[in-house]
Structure formats: structure tokens, C-alpha cells
Amino acid sequence: MKNFRLLWDFMKGNRLLYLASIISIGIATIFSFLSPLVIRYTIDTVIGGNAANVPLWVINIIDSIGGAETLRQKIWLCSIAVVLLSLINGIFTYFKGKWSAVASESIAQNMKDMLYDKLQNVTYDYYVKAETGDLIQRCTSDVDTVRRFLSMQLVEVGRAIFMLIMAISIMFSLDVRMTVVSMALIPGIFLFSTLYYMKVKDSFLECDESEGKLTTVLQENLTGVRVVRAFARQQYEREKFDEINRDFRGKVTHLISLLAWYWSFSDFLSMLQTGIVVVLGVYWTVSGHMTLGTLVVFTTYEGMLLWPVRQMGRILTDMGKTSVALGRIKEILDEQLDEDEEEGLKPDIQGNIEFSHVNFKYENGKEVLHDITFKVKKGQTVAILGPTGSGKSTLMHLLHRLYDYESGSIKIDGVELRNIDKKWLREKIGIVLQEPFLYSKTIKENLKMAKEGVDEDRIYQSARIAHIHDVITSFEKGYDTLVGERGVTLSGGQKQRVAIARALIKDCPILIFDDSLSAVDTETDAAIRKALKERKKDVTTFIISHRINTLSEADLILVMEEGRITEMGKHETLVNKPGLYRRIWEIQNTKEDILTA
Template identity: 60%
Template sequence: MDGFRMLIKWMKGNRLLYIGAIMSVGFATAFTLAGPLVLRFSIDSVIGNQPMELPIWIENIINSIGGRSILVQNLWLLSISLLILTMGRGIFIYFRGKWSAVASESIAKNIREEVYDHLQHLSYEYHVKAETGDLIQRCTSDIDTIRRFLAVQFVEIGQAIFMVAIVMSIMFSLNVKLTMIAMSVVPIIFVAAIVFFIKIRDAFKNSDEAEGRLSNVLQENLTGIRVVRAFARQQYEIDKFDDKNIEFRSLTYKLIKLLAGYWALSDLVCLLQIGAVLIFGAHWAAKGEISLGTLVVFTTYEGMLLWPVRQMGRILADFGKMIVSLNRIREIINEPLEITDEKLLKPEIKGDIDFQNVYFEYEKDRPILKELTFKVKKGQTVAILGPTGAGKSTLVHLLGRLYDYQGGSIKIDGVELKEIDKKWIRKNVGIILQEPFLYSKNIKENIKIAKKDAIDSQVYEAAQIASIHDVILDFEKGYETLVGERGVTLSGGQKQRVAIARTIINDYPILVFDDSLSAVDTETDANIRRALKSRKEDTTTFIISHRISTLAEADIILVLDGGQLVQSGTHQELISQQGLYRRIWDIQNSLEQELMVESKTV
């Protein structure tokens, strides 16, 4: 029911268009059904000698122009009336199609906008776990399934109701016995449509989810195509794609078999029913129990009656598809938004940070950070070192409230972090992520993303601090150079430096480098840190790195292992004591010495 409530909400502003489309269906149906009645009148009462059985107002019109004799002499008048009825039907079918299409496209637009907006405000944790390909499929294919149902089948429900109700009333008024024969298979077809709907719904869900998995494999492959080529993994990726493609084909084939079976069965039943009407109708017409015109009307109406009933199977099938797609969209909409409270504090952020017994876990009873305690003064540079999985990135993600800690306390300038508005803290904590993401724009536009109103001099200054300005000027188009999707036209170090420039263009009081200097050489690394220090000495800076030369100049070095702080101090203090920091320093020093010896030998 939640899905239908959402659908009704999305239809807001388009309901009159649907009412108009359904009314057009009613008028088109009336014009369609009037045609066989004109044929019956022509055969029985104009060409034949049976008395006219028409509404009084139509008989008055015919009598006013000269009665039956005029029609006998001018049969073209009957042809003109059929032409007018056909034109009237065409006009209303046009309006039905136009209004339902406009309404459905507008509704699809509303759905896309709400889903996209909702995705923008979901938590960081949700997007870390979500499969991008599946989300894309929900935002495109699933929404289009809803649009198609609203554009076609939704209005056809009204057409089926109009058609069945009017045809049955006319047929009963002409001949009850023949109507009962004509209606005999309608319950069978209707029951078959219900059974078909139940089976097709599950089959479509399986096919739709398989398409989502296929889309995800395709998205991952295209995004990581350079990795695939670098490791010669083309055949592996082809096999993986084939597995998902075969799965999608098999499930879709089952869906197609269900469709084919239903249509074949319903075709057979409908043709048998039409044959029964012809046999009984012809027999009774030969005996004089019904007129030839009545037989023509019944055979024509029989097709009109069976088609919408048979079509109910298709409508229900597409309704089942729409329900599946609607539920998949609803799953996104029902995901809780990241909790934000505008009433939370928005204090001036200077950069004093105090961690006290901080505890955090992604999964229950599997802590990532345990009893983490340390203090940082405004303007200090904090280096963080530790093995993979030690909790380094998690620590700095807590600073930006990408996640909220479950225990302990984090205070910034004496204010509890959980009491600070999330949007506000993120405007004051600049995080340069380990994997830089650049948009398919030029370099200047990428740097200005964090500060739309930045002037060119600010862009150039940020690029100079990030040691990328001179490199950009060497490009043929300079700052107007397009970086391509995800920045593929730049090297890893160039991408990282553009991402650094994008972040530092804002004067964040707290700046975080989440292993984002790993792809630049040591000299560039030192230049960036030196430029940052000279630019703004009161910026509190966190640097995550495995390179001791990057960490050595920090005011305080935190060594994490297993989510706990195992060592802290300056570089000189830590190398003078046994521990993880000293071991890593010894390893890196020995490697550097070996390289120096090898270079001298060469």
C-alpha cells in the first residue's frame, strides 16, 4: 500500500489529464460500438425490410430527411456516417494517447527527481554498501516500467471496463441466448488472467533483479577497465559477464514462455468462442430467429468483448511488472535519510580536538575503534600510521560525521561532536579521500566544485599549493583541459593533486589527508605540506600515510593497531622506543639504503 500511496502522490498535478484520457476512452468506445449498429441497421432496415429499431431522436432525424426511401436511394449517406464515426473515434484516441503520455512522462519525471534527491541525502554508510549498477537500473529501467504502465495499461483498464459494460448491455438487448453463448468463456479467460498475473509477477521480479546484477557487472567493468587491461583480466571479466548474462537470459526466457503460453491459450479460447457464436448465430439466422444484421453485430462485438477481457492478462502482467518496479523504487525511498537537525549547534570551528574513550563498530560486537583517547591543539599536524584495518580512515570519517561513534566522546573546541550540525561540521572539515574522484569536466570546473563562486586567482592559488599549477599550464588547453570520466586522462598523482586543490580552495580549519598523498613523489609531498603550512598556520591537519618521510615532521604521530592507540609522540620519540613505528621506520630505511646501493652500482 505504501507504493500506491507514493504513486498517488507522484500523480499530483496530472490527475485531470488522466480523467480527460479516460473520458476520451469512453467517447472513443462509444464511436467504436456505434459502427456495428449502423451496419445492422443498414442490412436489416435499409437493404432489408425489417422495421427500424432505433432511438426516437435518430428515427426523427431520418424521417425529417425523407425516411427509409432516401437512405435506399443514397446508401453513401450510411458510408458517410461510418466515416464520421471512425473519425470521431480517431480524434478521441489521439487525445487519449496525448494526455496519458504527457501525464506519464510528467509522473516519471517526478519519480526520478524524488529518487535522485533521496539518494543525495542518504547516509555515507548506505552508499558504501549499495551497488551502483543496481541503483542505476532502478533509476532508469524500473522507472520506465512504471511510466509505460501509466501511459498505456492504466488507461486501457478504463477502456476494458467501458467496452465490456457497453457491449454486454447492447448484446443482451439484442438477443439473450446468443449473448449467453458469447459470454461463456469470459470467466475462463478472466481466471486464466489472474493465474497468469500471479506467475508473471514473480518471473518479472527474478528477471528484473537479474538485470540489476548484470548492470552492476557492466558498470564495474567499465569503471575499472584500466585495471582489467593492466592485469590482463579481459577473459575473466568476459566470463563473469557471461554468467550474469546467461542468468538474465534464462530468467527472461521463462518470462517470455509464460507470456507466449498465455497468449496462445487465450487466442485458442477466443477463436473457439467466436466460432461458437458464428455456428449458433448462423443456425438461428437461417431459422429466422435472429436477423442477418444481428448476426453481423454479434460477430463484430464478440471480438470487441473478448479482446479487452483477454487484454486483462497483459494489463495484469504489466501491472505485476509495475508493482515489482514500484517496490524496488520504494526500497530506496524508504531508506532512512541521514539524520540532520537544523537546531543543532553551529559553533565557530577553530581546530582543538579531544577524543576520549571513543568506541565505534560497523557490525555489532566487531569494534573498529576501542577506547581511543588523544588530544590535538589548533594548528597542529597529526600523522596517523597503522596496518590495514587498524581504523585510520574510520577515525577521520568520524570527524566529518560520516559515521557517528557509539561510545566515548569527541569534542571540537569543547563542543560535543554529536551536538554539531552535520552540514556545518562538513563545511569546516575538509576531507581529501584516498581514492580521488574527478568529474567529466575541465580541470578548473573540478577545482571549483567545492567553491562555486571562486575566482580564477583562488583556483590558481589552490593549484599552486597542491603542486599541480605548472603541470596544468603545460597542457595544451591549460585549466580548460577535460579530464574525462573519473579523471582517466590524468595520472594517479595528478588526480590526487587536483583533488587536493579542490579541497583546499576552501579555508577549512580542519583538513584531512586520507592517504591522499600516496600517489605523489616524496618531493611533491614535501612541497604540498610546506605550502599548506605557510598558507595557514592555524589549520589543524590530519595526515594518514604509510610513508615515514611524510609523517616525520608532524607535531604528533598516532600509531593505531587493532583499533587501539598503541603509540603516540613525535618522530624522534617514537624511533627511540621499540614498537610498530620503529619497525616500519627500520624497514623503509633499509629499503632506501638498498636502492641507493643499487643505483650506485648501476
Template identity: 60%
Template sequence: MRNIKLIWKYMKGNRLIYMGAIISIGIATLLNVLNPLIIKTTIDSIIGNTPLEDAGAITSLVNRLGGVKILQNNLWIIAGSLVILTIITGIFLYLKGKLASVAAESTAKQIRETLYDHLQHLPYEYHVKAETGDLIQRCTSDVETIRRFLGVQFVEIGNALFMLSFISYIMLSLNVKMTLVSMIAVPLIFIFAVVFFIKIKAAFQLYDESEASMSTVLQENLTGVRVVRAFARQSYEIDKFEEKNAIHRGLTNRMIRLLAWYWSLSDFLCMLQIALVLVVGAYWTSKGIITLGTLVVFTTYEGMLLWPIRQMGRIIADMGKALVAVERIQNILDQPREIMIESGKEPIIKGNIKFENVSFEYEKGKPVLKNISFEVKEGQTIAILGPTGSGKSTLVYLMARLYDYQKGSIKVDGHELKTIDKKWIRKKIGIVLQEPFLFAKSIKENIRLAKTCSSDEEVFQVANIASIHNTILDFDQGYDTMVGERGVSLSGGQKQRVAIARTLITESPIVVFDDSLSAVDTETDNEIRMALKERKNKATTFIISHRITTLSEADCIIVLEKGRITEMGNHTELMKKQGLYRRVWEIQNSLEGGAETIAAKSV
């Protein structure tokens, strides 16, 4: 019931169009059921000798056409009337199809836009855990399932109901006993359709999930195509996809078997019902209980009635699929949107940051950061060193409010971070991630992404700071060079430097390099850091790195181990301690010395 209400909710703004489609199918159905009555009257009263009834729509129509005598001599008038009714019926069927399609397409568009908008506003934590392939499948295949149901089967429900109502009323008015004979199989077919609905809904749930799983494998493979090629894992990936595909094929076959059972058994019941009407009707006609015209009407109506009822199985099957699709889409829409605190503070951000006893955990009982305290002044450079999993990136994510700290306090220019509008603070913090993402656009468009109104001079300036300007000019099309999807046409260092330029163009007062200088060589690393120092309106800079040469010139170096600060100070101060920083420096220094010795020997 909940899912049906959700479908009704999705139809908002298009309900009147759907009503127009249902009214059109109602009129078309009414005109359609008049044809057999005209044929009955022609057989019984125009060609035959059965007197016309005193009242009724058909009697009125006969009188308007000139009466029985005129029609006996001009049967073409009846044929013309049937043609005109058929044309008018066709017009209303066209209107039904057009209105239903327009409404369905508009509804699907609304669902897609609502889904996309909602996904854009879900917390970072949700996207970290969600499977991209599954989300794509829900936004495409599931929406298409709903569109097909609303565009075709939804209106057909109205057709079946109208057909059942009109034909039942007419048949009862003609002959009650014959009507009861004609309706024997109807409840059986309907019950069979309900049972089929329950089975097909469960089957489609598994089918849809297997399709999502297969989409995830495909998406991962295409995204990681470099890794697959680099490790020659094509055979493994093919086997993995074939396994998912085999499961999907098995579930598809199960659905096909269910459909085959339904159509074959429902066909069998329908054929039995029609045979029963013919046998009983022929016998009663021979005995004079009903007229030949009545027999023709009942056999015609039987075919018209059984088809939509039998079709209810398909309608119910598609409804089952649509309800499953609605459930999967609603699972996304039910996820709470990220609270942006749009009514929060929007203070002037200069870059003064203070951590006081900050603790954070992703899972309860498993703290990632423990009692972190330090202070950064505007324009300072802070370096962060620590083993993998020590909480370096998490600390940065807390500043950008991708996650909210559970204990302690973070103040930015004297304002508690939790009271500052998320959108506002994120505009003021530029983060260059370890794994940069570039869009399938030109290099210039990628750099301008964070500030679309920036001039070419601004683009060139930040590209120079990121030490990528000259490299770009060497490309055939310069800044207009198209970047492949995810930046595959650029090297790792080039992608990283374009990402740095993209972040710097925002002129954020706080800039974070999350191990993002690791993909560039030491010389380029030094050039970028020197350019940042000489930049006007120098930003407060956080540099996460394992390279001591990158960290050594920072105003303050923070060493994190197991979520705690174990050392803090400048390079000179930390070198006097027997801690992690000194050990890393000694290891890297010895490796560099060894490399120089080997190089000297080779010369």
C-alpha cells in the same frame, strides 16, 4: 495492494491528465460501439423491412437524418455518418494517447528526480554496501517499465472496462440468450489472465534481478578497465559477463514461453467463442429468432469485446512488471534518509578537537575503535600511523559525521559533535581521500567543484600549494584540459594533487589527508607540506600515512593498533620508545639506505 497505492502516489500531479485520457477513451469507445448499431439498423430497417424501434439513440439519429424513406434513397448519408463517427473517434483516441503519454513522461520524470534526490540523502553506510549497477538499473530500466505501463496499459484498462460495459449493455438490450452465448468464454479468458499475471510477475522479478546483476558486472568492468587491462583479465571478465548473460537469456526465454502459452491459448479460446457465436447466430437467424442485422452486430461486438479482454493478459503482464519495478524502487525510497539535524548548531569552527573515550563499531560486538582519547589545538598538524584495519580512516569519518560514534564524546571547539548540523560540519572539514574521484570536466571545473564562485587566482593559488600548477600549465589546454571519466587521462599523482587543490580551495578550518600523499613522490610530498605550513590561516591538519618522512614533522603523532592508541607524541618522543613507530622508521630507513648503496654501486 501496497504497490498499486504506490503507483497512485507516483501519479500525484498528473491524475487529472490521466482522467482526461480515460474520459477520452470512454468517449472514443462509446462512439466506436455505435457503428455496428448503425449497420444493424441499415440492414434490418433501411434495406430490410424490420420496423424501427420507437425509442433509442439510433432511431433518433435516423429521424434527424430525414427518416427511413430518405435514407433508403440516400445511403451515402449513412456512409457519411459512419465516416464522421470514425473521424471523431480518431480525434478522441489521439487525445487519449497524447494525454496518457504526457502524464506518463511527467510521472517518470518525478520518479527519477525523487529517486536521485533520495539517493543523494542516503547515509554513506548505505552507499558503501549497495551495488552501483543495481542502483543504476532501478533508476533507469525499472522507471522505464513504470512509464510504459502508465503511458499505454493503464489507460487500456479503462478501454477494456468501457468496452465491456457498453457492449454488454447493448447486447443484453438486443437479445439476452445471444448475449449469454457470446459471454461463455469471457470468464475463462479472464481467469486465465489472472493465473498468467501471477506467473509472469514471479518470472519478471527474477528477470529484473538478473538484469541488475548483469548491469553490475558491466559497470564494474568499465569502472575497473585499467585493472582488467593491467592484469590481462579480459577473458575472465568476458566469461563472467557471459555467465550472467546466459542466466538473463534463460529467464527471458521463460518469460517468452509464458507469453507464447498465454497468447496461443487465449487466441484458441477467442476463436472458439467467435465460432460459437457464428454457428448459433446463423442457426437462430435462419429460424427467424434474431435478425441478420442482429447477427452482424453480435459478431462485430464479439471481436470488439474479446480483443480488450484478451489484451488484459498483456495489460496484466505489464502491470506485473510495473509492480515489481515499483517494489524495487520503493525499496530505495524506504531507506531512511540521513538525519542532517538541519536545526542543529552551526558554531564557528576554528579547529580545536577533543576525543574522549570514543568507541565505534560497524557490526555489533566487533569494535573498530576502542576508548580513543586525544586533544588537538587549532592549527596543529596531527599525524596518524597504524596497520591496515587499525581504524585510521574510521576515526576521520567520525569527525565528518559520515558515521556517528556510539560511546564517548567528540567536541569541536567545545561543542559536542552530535549536536552540530552535519551539513555545516562537513563544510568545515576538507577530506582528501586515498582514492580521489574526478569528474569528466575540465581541471579548473574539478578544482572549483567545492567552491563554484572561486576566482581564477584562488584556483591557481591552491594548485600551487598542491604542487600541480606548473604541471597543468604544461598541458596543451592548461586549466581547460578535459579530465576523462574518473580522471583516467591523468596519472595517479596528478589526480591526487588536483583532489588536494579541490579540497584546499574551500579554506576549511580542518583538513584531512587520508593517505592521500602516498601517490606523490617524496619531494612533491615535502613541497605540499611546506606550502601548507606557509599558508595563511593555517588549518588544523590530520595526515594519515605510512611514510615516516610525511609524519615526522607533525606536532603530534598518534599510533593506532587494533583500534586503540598505543603511542602518542612527537617524532623525538616516539623514537625513544620501542614501539610500532620506531620499528616502521627503522625499516624505512634501512630500505632507503640500501637503495642509496645500490645506486652508488651502479654509478
């Protein structure tokens, strides 16, 4: 029920439309029940000559047009009455469909907006654990499941209630004994529908989770298609997809079997109930205990009575599926936001940074950073070297407040990092990742994303510093060249340089290069670093790299091993004492000597 309380919240702003839709289907139901009564009056009174068993106000209306004798002479008027009643029924059914569709589409739009907004603001750690394919399914398939329920089934609940009340009340007024017979198996059908709902709900959850895995495999394969081709792993990928697909097919087949079993058995019970009504009704009609018109009404109403009962099974089935979808949507909406503390500070950031005895560990309890202490002055360049898993990127994540440190202190220009507004801080820090992400847009559009309203001269200047301007202008369409999804049409080095240019456009006082020069050659690497120095002297720069040539000109070099700073100093100092930095320097120098020999 908690999930459906969430649905009630989603309906805010559209509840009146649903109320109007339910009222419309109620009016349509009333007119649909009047048609069999007109047919009964025509058979029993107009044709059969029996006394009319109808309310007094109906008799007054009939008498005003000449009574039953006039209708007997102009029996086509009864046909027109049935047609008019059906027409009015159709008009209100149309309004029901229109209003429920408009409301459900509006709610689906609001849900997608809420989910997208939430995913923009959840913590960075959430995406480390989440699967992209599963998130896509929750924002599309699960939302569409809720939309279909709101559009088709929610209003049908009102219709079913109206039909049950109308059918039972009219049938009791006509013949109590026949009404009891008509309802003999209905409690059993309803009980069967309820038990079925409890069974099928788990199957819907299994199918949704399996579909999420299938979507994830497909998304990963399409994203990593170049890796698949490069290692000739197409057959492996086909087999992996086939395994997940077969599991999904098996779960869906099981679900369809449950559906087929339900509808076939409920059809049997419904037909059995109808058969009982027809057999006993014919017997009582022949024996004179009931009129032919009443038999026609009961056989017609029996179908109307059984429909909402059987429909209850479908409603409960879709309700189960919707409950599962709402639960998966709610999991996203309940995620913790990457929120700022109240009244976060917005200091003038210059770039003076101090780490003091900082420790950090992830949720799994493994400590990643141990007693990190160092100082950086405004405009200095800090280089970080270390093996994979030593904590280099995590250190920069703390500075960017993607994670918050547990103990110790990080200060920027004397202000504690935790007290600085996150959005303000991130606007002042430019970061270029090792695997830069480019959108499937033009190069110019990707660069403009860094700063709203940036002029073209600024774009060209940043591209020149990143040594990518000449490459871009050599393309047929220049800066209007489409880069393809994730920048697939550019080489690794070109993507990194476009990402560097994008970061430079922000003109931040702090720049972070997280191994983002790894895909460019050493000559271009040196040229970019030289251009950066000439561009602005007061930008504090962090460079993570495994190239000694890239690190050697830094004002401060940090060597990290197993989450600790094991060496610290300038290039000239570190190469003259034993340690990881000297070993890597010797290995890289040896390789260069071999290549130049």
C-alpha cells in the same frame, strides 16, 4: 497494493490529465460501438426493409432527413455516418494518447528527481552495501517500466471497463440468448488471466534482479578497465559477464515462454468463443430467429468484448512488472536519510578537537575503534599510522560524521560533535581521499566544484600549493583540459594533487589527507607539506600515511593497531622506543640506505 498507493502519490499533479484521458477513451468507446449499430440498421432496415429496432430519438433523427426510404436511395449517407463516427472515435483516441503520454512523462521526471534527491541524502553506510549498477537500473529501467504502464495500460483499464459495460448492455438489449452464448467462455478466460498474473509476477522480479547484476558487472568492468588490461584479465571478465548474461537470458527466455503460453492459449479460447458465436449465429439467422444485421453486430461486438478480457491479461502482466519496479523504487525512497538533529548547532569552528574514550562498531557488530582518546589544538598537524584495517579511515569518518560514534565523546572547540549541524560541519572540513574522484569535465570545472563562485586567482593559488599548477599549464588546453571519466587521463599523482587543490579552495579550518599523498614522490610530498605550513598556520591538519618522512614533522603522531591507539607522541619520542612506528622507520631507512648505496 502498498506499491500502488505509492504510484497514486507519484500521480499527484497529473491526476486530472488521467481523468481527462479516461473520459476521452470512454467517449471514443461509445462512438466505436455506434458504428456496428449503424451497419445493423443499414442491413436490416435500409436494405432488408425490416422494422427498425432502435431508440425513438434515433428514429426521429432519421425521419428528419427523410426516413429509411431516403437512406435507401442515398445509401452512401450510411457510409458517411460510419466514417464520421470513426473520425470522432479517432479524435478522442488521439486526446487520450496525448494526455496520458504527457502525464506519464511528467510523472517519470518527478520520480527520477525524487530518486536522485534521495540518493544525494541517504546515509554514507547505504553506499557501502549498495551496488551501483543496481541503483542505476532502479533509476532508469524500473522508472521506465512504471512510465510505460501509466502511459499505455492504466488508461486501458478504463477503456476495458467502458467496453465491457457498453458491449454487454447493448448485446442484452438486442438478444439475451445470444449474449449468454457470447459470454460462455469469458469467465474462464478471465480466471486464466488472473492465475497467469500470479505466476508471472515472480518471473518479472527474477528478471529485474538478474538485469541489475548484469548492469553492475558491466559498470564495474568499464570503471576498472585499466585494472583489467593491466592484469590481462579480459578473458576472465568475458567469462564472468557471459555467466551472468546467460543467467539473465535464461530468466528472460522463461518469462517469454510464459507470455507465449498465455497468449497462445488465450487466443485459442477467444477464437473458440468467436467460433461458437458465428456457428450458432448463422444457424439462428438462417432459421429466422435472428436478423443478419444482428449477427453482424454480435460478431463485431464479440471481438470488442473479448479484447478487454484478453487485454486484462496484458494489463495484469504489466501490473505485475510495475509492482516489482515500484517495490524496488520504494526500497530507495524508504531508506534512512542522513538527517541532522533538529536545531543543529552552527558554532564558529576553529579546529580544537578532543576525542574522549570513543568506541565504534559497524552494523555487523564488530567493534572497530576501542577507547580512542587524544587532543588536538588549533593549527596542529596530526599524523596517523597503522596497518590496513586498524581503523585510521574510520576515525576520520567519525570526525566527518559519515558515521556517528556509539559511546564516548568527540568535541570541536568544546561543542559535542553530535550536536553540530552535519552540513555546517562538512563545509568546515576539507577531505582528500586516497582514491580521489574527478568528474568527466575540465580541470577548472572540477576545481570550481569546491566552492561556488570562486575566482580564478584562488584556483591558481591552490593549484600552486598542491604543486600541480605547472603541470596543468603544460597541457595544451591548460585548465580547460578534459580529464575523462574518473580522471582517467591523469596519472595517480596528478589526480591526487588536483584533489588536494580542490580541498584547499574551500579554505577550511580542518583538513584531512586520507593517504592522499601516496601516489606522489617524496620530494613533491615534502614540497606540498611545506607549502601547506606556509599557507596558513591555524589550520588543523590530519594526515594518514605509511611514509615516516610524511609523518615525522607532525605535532602529534597516532599509531593505531586493531582499533586502538597503541603509541602516541612526536617522531623523536616514538623512534626511541620499541613499537610499530620504530619498526616501520627502521625498514624504510634500511631501504633508503640500500637505494643510495
